[in-house]
Amino acid sequence: MAGVLNGFAVIVAVVAxxxxxxxxxxxxxxxxxxxxxxxxxxxxxxxxxxxxxxTTLDQVFTGVFVVSAATAIVMAVAYVLIAKxxxxxxxxxxxxxxxxASYVNSANLGIPIAVYVLGxxxxxxxxxxxxxxxxxxxxxxxxxRAARSAGTEGTEGSEDTAGDRGGGALxxxxxxxxxxxxxxxxxxxxxxxxxxxxxxxILEPVHLVGQISVPGALLVFGMSLYGVKVLEAGASPxxxxxxxxxxxxxxxxxxxxxxxxGLMGMQGHELLTVVVAAALPTAQNVLVVATRYGHxxxxxRDSAVLTTLGALPVLLLVSALLA
Numbered sequence: 001m002a003g004v005l006n007g008f009a010v011i012v013a014v015v016a017x018x019x020x021x022x023x024x025x026x027x028x029x030x031x032x033x034x035x036x037x038x039x040x041x042x043x044x045x046x047x048x049x050x051x052x053x054x055t056t057l058d059q060v061f062t063g064v065f066v067v068s069a070a071t072a073i074v075m076a077v078a079y080v081l082i083a084k085x086x087x088x089x090x091x092x093x094x095x096x097x098x099x100x101a102s103y104v105n106s107a108n109l110g111i112p113i114a115v116y117v118l119g120x121x122x123x124x125x126x127x128x129x130x131x132x133x134x135x136x137x138x139x140x141x142x143x144x145r146a147a148r149s150a151g152t153e154g155t156e157g158s159e160d161t162a163g164d165r166g167g168g169a170l171x172x173x174x175x176x177x178x179x180x181x182x183x184x185x186x187x188x189x190x191x192x193x194x195x196x197x198x199x200x201x202i203l204e205p206v207h208l209v210g211q212i213s214v215p216g217a218l219l220v221f222g223m224s225l226y227g228v229k230v231l232e233a234g235a236s237p238x239x240x241x242x243x244x245x246x247x248x249x250x251x252x253x254x255x256x257x258x259x260x261x262g263l264m265g266m267q268g269h270e271l272l273t274v275v276v277a278a279a280l281p282t283a284q285n286v287l288v289v290a291t292r293y294g295h296x297x298x299x300x301r302d303s304a305v306l307t308t309l310g311a312l313p314v315l316l317l318v319s320a321l322l323a
Contacts, residue, residue, distance in 0.1 A: 015218050015225070021223060039212070048210075049188040051188065053187075069130045076135065101252075102135060105284065110128075136289065236302050244303045249307055
């Protein structure tokens with residue numbers, strides 16, 4: 001229980017600092033966008049490569065990986081189907097909503113919980129890898145295509161290569177795989193597969209830069225809260241936020257329990273791990289991606305706020321029932 005509370009306390013403190021920085025404008029009017037780019041293009045890729053380069057493949061592809069992947073896919077697809085049929089939202093907003101309903105906070109909340117509640121980092125890496133290598137590239141591909149259709153900027157350098165990328169989903173996916181975050185994850189997997197671990201003198205600078213990612217994403221999140229009310233009437237897409245939040249906090253952990261217990265035969269600590277992982281709130285990195293492409297920013301931000309607030313009682317209940 002203390003680990004869950006400690007994890008939330010860290011998040012609240014850093015988010016509050018981001019809000020104060022935005023309010024005081026001590027970093028200037030463009031601070032949020034600059035910091036968002038730093039997190040997206042530099043810090044998060046460094047964090048992923050460093051973490052994956054220090055592990056082995058047998059620590060990544062486990063039963064926890066299977067359940068996490070299956071439940072995340074189901075939640076993303078469920079959101080897209082419901083929001084498309086019921087709310088008639090465009091593809092770019094559907095992509096951000098799908099991430100909000102399925103992309104969990106595996107780093108800045110998942111790591112404290114892994115240490116203090118579960119006693120190991122077992123579920124963090126497979127979950128992080130799947131989200132970055134599968135979920136995020138698909139969403140980025142949709143957002144890239146929407147940006148091209150609207151004649152706006154996608155990723156850095158997109159205007160230089162737009163002519164030779166071609167149209168269609170394949171071109172979008174290829175472009176998504178070329179983003180720094182995905183390339184770093186793939187490079188980390190390659191290094192993890194080798195019978196060799198890079199020496200610390202090589203990884204230490206990468207590790208140092210990667211430490212910017214988690215606090216940076218939280219600061220961006222806090223900055224985005226200043227001056228705008230959560231669930232503000234006429235601005236926030238309340239029905240989409242409610243849908244993403246219910247899927248994230250209720251349907252996701254229930255589905256993880258059903259698959260883990262019913263199909264995978266998990267019990268005890270392993271079952272607790274997959275359910276806790278599914279009950280984690282929406283990651284702040286969803287807001288980073290949404291901000292980068294200019295779609296669904298209020299959906300990403302408000303979903304992260306509501307699920308972060310709602311995850312505490314859910315995680316406490318899960319821990320009480322399954323620990």
